[in-house]
Amino acid sequence: xxxxxxVEMQSIEAGQIGVIVGLKQARTGDTLISVxxxxxxxxxxxxxxxxxxxxxxxxxPVFFTSVEPNSLSEEKNVxxxxxxxxxxxxxxxxxxxxxSGQTHLSGMGELHLEIARDRLIQDFKAKATIGKIxxxxxxxxxxxxxxxxxxxxxxxAGKITRASCTIAVTPLDDTASELPKINENHAxxxxxxxxxxxxxxxxxxxxxxxxxxxxxxxxxxxxxxxxIISAFKDGVSAGLARGPQYSYPMHSTHITIHLDPTTQxxxxxxxxxxxxxxxxxxxxxxxxxxxxxxxxxMEPVMMVNISVLEDDLGAVVHDISSARGGQVLSxxxxxxxxxxxxxxxxxxxxxxxxIIDPRRIYVPPDPFGSGLSGSYSGTQYSLPSxxxxxVVARVxxxxxxxxxxxxxxxxxxxxxxVMAVDRFERMxxxxxxxxxxxxxxG
Numbered sequence: 001x002x003x004x005x006x007v008e009m010q011s012i013e014a015g016q017i018g019v020i021v022g023l024k025q026a027r028t029g030d031t032l033i034s035v036x037x038x039x040x041x042x043x044x045x046x047x048x049x050x051x052x053x054x055x056x057x058x059x060x061p062v063f064f065t066s067v068e069p070n071s072l073s074e075e076k077n078v079x080x081x082x083x084x085x086x087x088x089x090x091x092x093x094x095x096x097x098x099x100s101g102q103t104h105l106s107g108m109g110e111l112h113l114e115i116a117r118d119r120l121i122q123d124f125k126a127k128a129t130i131g132k133i134x135x136x137x138x139x140x141x142x143x144x145x146x147x148x149x150x151x152x153x154x155x156x157a158g159k160i161t162r163a164s165c166t167i168a169v170t171p172l173d174d175t176a177s178e179l180p181k182i183n184e185n186h187a188x189x190x191x192x193x194x195x196x197x198x199x200x201x202x203x204x205x206x207x208x209x210x211x212x213x214x215x216x217x218x219x220x221x222x223x224x225x226x227x228i229i230s231a232f233k234d235g236v237s238a239g240l241a242r243g244p245q246y247s248y249p250m251h252s253t254h255i256t257i258h259l260d261p262t263t264q265x266x267x268x269x270x271x272x273x274x275x276x277x278x279x280x281x282x283x284x285x286x287x288x289x290x291x292x293x294x295x296x297x298m299e300p301v302m303m304v305n306i307s308v309l310e311d312d313l314g315a316v317v318h319d320i321s322s323a324r325g326g327q328v329l330s331x332x333x334x335x336x337x338x339x340x341x342x343x344x345x346x347x348x349x350x351x352x353x354x355i356i357d358p359r360r361i362y363v364p365p366d367p368f369g370s371g372l373s374g375s376y377s378g379t380q381y382s383l384p385s386x387x388x389x390x391v392v393a394r395v396x397x398x399x400x401x402x403x404x405x406x407x408x409x410x411x412x413x414x415x416x417x418v419m420a421v422d423r424f425e426r427m428x429x430x431x432x433x434x435x436x437x438x439x440x441x442g
Contacts, residue, residue, distance in 0.1 A: 027087035029056045058091050064401065065113050066102040066134070067120075070127045079103075081126045085116055092116060102134060135398050136300065137435070138194060138251035138424050139243030141171040141286070143293020147258070150281035152273045163273035164264045165232070165257060167281040169289055172197065172252040179254065188229055194424070195252045198236050200229060202259040220267055228265075231274035232257055238275075239282025244290040246436075251298050251424055255282065297432050299396050303422040306391040312411040313389050319410060324403075325431070326395035333389055394422055398435070 001007075001019050012018040026032065031053050067082065069075040082105070086092050093106045107113045117130045151164040172179075172195060179197060182189055186205070190198040205225075219225070236257075240250040257278070259265075264274075289295075304326070308316050313331070320326040400419060407415040427435065 028090050056090060064104050064106045065117075066131045067105050068103065068129045068131060070129060074127045078120075078126045078128045081120055081124045084124070085119060089116070097134075097136070105130075132401070135401075137246070137248045138298040139246050139248040139295050140251050140298050140426060141169065141253060141289045141293070141295055143289050144168070144170045145285040145289035145292070148281050148285040148288065150277050150284060152277045152280070154273075156270070156272055159270075160268055161270045161273035162266050162268045163270070163277045165235070165274065165277035165281045166260075166264075167236075167278065167285050168256045168258075169282070169285045170254045170256070172254050190229070190233055192233070192237065192240070194240075194249060196240055196250060196255070197253075198233060198255045198257070200232060200257045200259055202261065205259065205261050219261065219265060220269070223265065223269065223271070227271050228259075228274060231271040232259075232278045235275040235278025236282050238279045239286065243295060244283075244286040245295045246297055248297065250286070255285075297427045297435065298424040299398060299427050299435075301394050301422050301425050302397050302400050302419040304391075304393050304395050304400065304417055304419040306393070306407070306415065306417040307388055308391065308407075308411050308415040310387050310389050312415065313391070315410045316391060316407070316415065319406070320391070320393050320395060324395050324399035326393045326399065328391060328393045330392045331389060332392070333387060395419075396425075397421070 001017075006019065009018060020032075033048060033051070035048060067078065069078040082094055082103075086094055089107075091108050091112070095104045095106070096102075097104055105113065105116065107116060113130075120126045120128060121130075145168055147166060147168045149164060149166045151162075153160075153162045155161070179189075179199070182199065182201075186201070186203050188200040188202075190200075192198055219228075236255050240253065240255075242248075243250050304320075306316060306320075317328055317331070321328055403417070407417060
């Protein structure tokens with residue numbers, strides 16, 4: 001290739017760069033192998049069939065944005081175009097957020113995603129909108145609810161169904177370790193997502209294996225204990241999906257169901273009726289607990305690893321701890337250089353390891369540095385003041401959206417970071433008010 005001019009070649013030698021057009025299945029990072037006389041159905045012969053080449057090392061994404069088609073008719077075209085971009089650029093990632101329903105496009109930085117957006121909209125003419133990411137908050141109870149009983153007596157699918165469910169909800173702390181142990185013959189405990197726990201108490205119902213007996217008589221033939229537990233779980237899950245105050249999913253809630261088969265399991269009872277009764281009782285219990293003690297919002301907190309030069313360490317730590325409300329956990333340095341005192345022991349233990357004299361290693365000066373360079377004092381190498389430092393911190397996800405451009409501004413473009421979800425934490429009153437105002441468009 002010469003700019004926009006292409007010269008057709010029959011072959012290219014090692015070290016040359018060429019362009020192959022028309023490939024629809026290959027993507028960046030694939031290795032193409034051509035063997036004379038190879039049968040496509042049988043694959044490449046040995047030893048090519050066991051050939052493994054090191055893949056491209058793609059760093060994890062650090063910048064995220066959302067991509068939304070302008071209409072349902074454009075959805076397929078937008079996703080096909082996004083998949084084409086991912087084939088060409090393996091550093092782009094596409095994920096679907098099950099909570100908000102948004103499609104998240106992630107990459108190596110803001111400029112990286114701007115180029116992908118321009119290609120998506122201008123080059124491929126995709127009709128989509130690039131927007132902000134919605135944070136998946138949670139809701140947490142601050143008090144307990146009274147015992148709530150809800151009854152269902154209605155016609156479902158042409159049949160009269162009757163059922164009732166008795167529920168009480170209490171808030172949990174960080175883990176469910178404080179819950180008391182249960183007798184597995186007279187109770188069932190299910191651990192649900194978002195640290196929610198469901199306990200079903202049935203003292204008059206004895207479970208032995210898969211069979212259940214109540215007061216000497218078995219359950220109705222159309223109901224089994226696994227179907228009853230599954231129905232209660234579905235109903236409780238539906239009730240936990242929307243909080244009573246902010247409509248976010250519930251987090252760290254203990255739900256207790258008191259099951260009395262003599263009054264709640266009737267001949268007209270069906271799994272659908274039990275699920276409906278559990279959902280109605282769950283929603284009423286949550287509203288009752290909110291009226292008594294209220295609720296609080298919880299937000300995802302990220303575990304962030306930031307690599308910066310030592311000269312920029314103070315500004316980065318101050319920004320994390322003060323401006324973004326984060327918590328700095330540790331400040332570490334990179335591995336020491338070979339030949340320093342930290343590696344002297346390994347040289348003495350292994351006589352076959354060559355000893356590298358750092359005085360014979362040429363280190364070019366950094367044209368963008370502060371003018372300070374490494375100096376030698378006898379046989380001891382003094383590290384420069386601009387050595388790499390690693391900051392480990394826990395920061396709310398909301399404060400990390402778009403953080404890369406601020407980090408580069410603080411570090412002169414030489415700071416990098418990676419992050420992963422750590423846990424959900426309660427929000428302070430002032431921070432929660434600011435988030436609510438922002439969500440309402442204030």
